[in-house]
Amino acid sequence: MGHADPKRQWLLWASIGLVTLFALWVRWYYVISAEVIQPVYLPQTRGDAADYYRYAWNLSHYGVFSSRLPGNESPISDSFRDPGYPLLMAAWMRVFSAWEAFYAAMLLTQAALGAATVGLLMFAGRRWLGVTWLTAAGLLMAIWPHSVAASSFLLSEVLFGFLVALALTCWVEAVSRRRTWLAGAAGLAFSAAALTNAVLLPFAPAFALVLLAFRRQRKIAMVLLMASLAIPLFWTLRNTQLSTGASSGDRAVMNLVQGSWPSYHQDFKRALNGDAQAQQNMQAMDTEMAVFQAGGIHGIENLLVRLRKDPVHYLGWYLYKPALLWQWDIRISQRDIYTYYTQHSPFVDVAPMRAAWAITRAMNPFLALLALAACIWILISMSKKANDDQVAPALLALYVTFVYSLLQSEPRYSVAFRGVEILLAFLPLQWLYFCVARLNSVDRVRLTKSVGMEPASR
Numbered sequence: 045m046g047h048a049d050p051k052r053q054w055l056l057w058a059s060i061g062l063v064t065l066f067a068l069w070v071r072w073y074y075v076i077s078a079e080v081i082q083p084v085y086l087p088q089t090r091g092d093a094a095d096y097y098r099y100a101w102n103l104s105h106y107g108v109f110s111s112r113l114p115g116n117e118s119p120i121s122d123s124f125r126d127p128g129y130p131l132l133m134a135a136w137m138r139v140f141s142a143w144e145a146f147y148a149a150m151l152l153t154q155a156a157l158g159a160a161t162v163g164l165l166m167f168a169g170r171r172w173l174g175v176t177w178l179t180a181a182g183l184l185m186a187i188w189p190h191s192v193a194a195s196s197f198l199l200s201e202v203l204f205g206f207l208v209a210l211a212l213t214c215w216v217e218a219v220s221r222r223r224t225w226l227a228g229a230a231g232l233a234f235s236a237a238a239l240t241n242a243v244l245l246p247f248a249p250a251f252a253l254v255l256l257a258f259r260r261q262r263k264i265a266m267v268l269l270m271a272s273l274a275i276p277l278f279w280t281l282r283n284t285q286l287s288t289g290a291s292s293g294d295r296a297v298m299n300l301v302q303g304s305w306p307s308y309h310q311d312f313k314r315a316l317n318g319d320a321q322a323q324q325n326m327q328a329m330d331t332e333m334a335v336f337q338a339g340g341i342h343g344i345e346n347l348l349v350r351l352r353k354d355p356v357h358y359l360g361w362y363l364y365k366p367a368l369l370w371q372w373d374i375r376i377s378q379r380d381i382y383t384y385y386t387q388h389s390p391f392v393d394v395a396p397m398r399a400a401w402a403i404t405r406a407m408n409p410f411l412a413l414l415a416l417a418a419c420i421w422i423l424i425s426m427s428k429k430a431n432d433d434q435v436a437p438a439l440l441a442l443y444v445t446f447v448y449s450l451l452q453s454e455p456r457y458s459v460a461f462r463g464v465e466i467l468l469a470f471l472p473l474q475w476l477y478f479c480v481a482r483l484n485s486v487d488r489v490r491l492t493k494s495v496g497m498e499p500a501s502r
Contacts, residue, residue, distance in 0.1 A: 056170055059179045064163035067186035070397075071155035071195045077394075079387040080196045085143060087113050093198040093384070095125055100133030111290070123283040124290035128207070128240025129200035147198075154195040157206040162186050164209040165463045168216040171433060173470055177477075181470040185463045187400045189381045189391050190374075194459050197383050200240050205460035207237035208244070212437055212464070218264050219433040227264035231271025238276055241460070242292055243451075247443050248272035251436060261432060296451070297336040297343065301329050303452035304347060306361040309375035365453035366445045370412040370465070372405055374456045383456055414469035415441060421472070434471075437464050 083089055084097035095111050102110045102119040109127055110119030133150065140146040166182045173181060185191065194201045211233035218226035234248035252269035255261050283292065302308045307325060314322035332350075336343030351358045377383040381391070381401075391401040422438040425431050441464055448457050458465070 063182035067162040068159035075151040081385040099130035103134035104137040154202040161209040164213045168213040201459040216433045227267040228271045231268045235275035299451040365449035368453045418468040418471040
């Protein structure tokens with residue numbers, strides 16, 4: 045980049061800066077306009093957000109990581125949820141004791157993190173995309189409805205997405221500049237992301253081992269490996285000391301079992317409304333989880349017995365789950381892009397944002413196919429060391445698709461990776477554009493030769 049045209053360099057940085065500011069404005073406008081019903085402080089409230097709030101409350105008041113309801117009793121430590129997002133919430137709780145001030149601080153923080161995610165991914169993608177294509181990708185990231193709406197929910201997706209973007213950006217720079225300290229920063233960012241969502245825990249170490257096995261970027265790969273294990277190692281040691289309370293293993297079993305039932309999303313909602321068959325199915329899931337907890341091998345055998353009863357049905361379900369992950373409508377939610385009941389959404393009330401919602405919804409399946417094409421092409425081209433900086437986002441997209449398809453697949457879980465998906469999707473668009481432009485250039489040369497109009501020599 046050091047010998048690049050100064051004018052284009054100026055356009056590049058101006059584009060990244062302006063699009064990031066636009067992303068911040070969109071998210072700020074959304075969080076101050078939309079009214080989200082999520083009373084996580086009430087004892088009867090259930091769900092991920094309520095769990096995160098209780099962890100944060102116990103951290104800020106007792107210094108204990110526990111999901112126990114706030115009360116007079118001292119909470120008991122557990123490890124069912126990951127600590128990253130509750131730590132962010134607890135930090136703001138220490139600053140603001142009143143719910144309204146805390147809630148506003150969380151939403152505005154998430155708006156800032158979401159905008160920073162756009163800027164980071166554009167910064168990483170500048171090495172692959174031209175300014176025009178990068179700007180278009182950035183604008184799409186800035187306005188993507190799931191990413192914008194996520195800023196208004198007390199859920200981990202925004203923080204998780206920011207840490208993933210930070211890790212990928214540091215890694216791309218480490219590969220491009222051959223800087224070990226940047227590889228260390230990438231590893232630490234991956235560690236923080238893994239402690240926000242444990243799904244990512246194996247990715248960075250496995251990716252580093254793959255690079256070492258293929259003798260690619262060995263020095264910085266070794267630094268990435270060590271840094272990515274540093275923080276999770278301490279958390280794992282802490283969890284091994286716990287003898288009571290729900291564990292991360294219990295959560296993994298829950299996701300594995302629930303994800304194996306094609307009807308889970310429907311059963312969850314219908315059971316709350318008193319549907320007898322749905323309640324029976326949910327009870328069957330609880331029974332399967334209990335078998336797992338009693339003995340892991342027996343749980344797997346029990347699960348396989350059910351799958352063998354209708355192998356074609358379950359095979360179709362698991363083949364469908366990757367597509368489900370990247371679909372539009374969030375399942376355990378109010379549908380569409382809203383995890384919790386939302387009123388006065390700008391994507392409904394404001395005409396330009398309503399148009400953006402309609403356009404992006406129509407684009408969604410094509411975007412996923414383009415991103416898949418980019419991943420396949422990048423992996424096929426891995427023999428060329430020139431694309432080393434593209435391998436990480438491609439493998440990451442394939443990795444999360446595989447893991448969520450194995451466990452529980454739900455479009456909400458792809459929100460943190462939507463920016464990566466968009467960045468990958470624009471690669472084949474750029475490739476296609478250059479191929480068409482090259483063909484048109486060849487055709488023009490042939491045409492001038494055929495009519496005897498050779499270009500004048502200089």
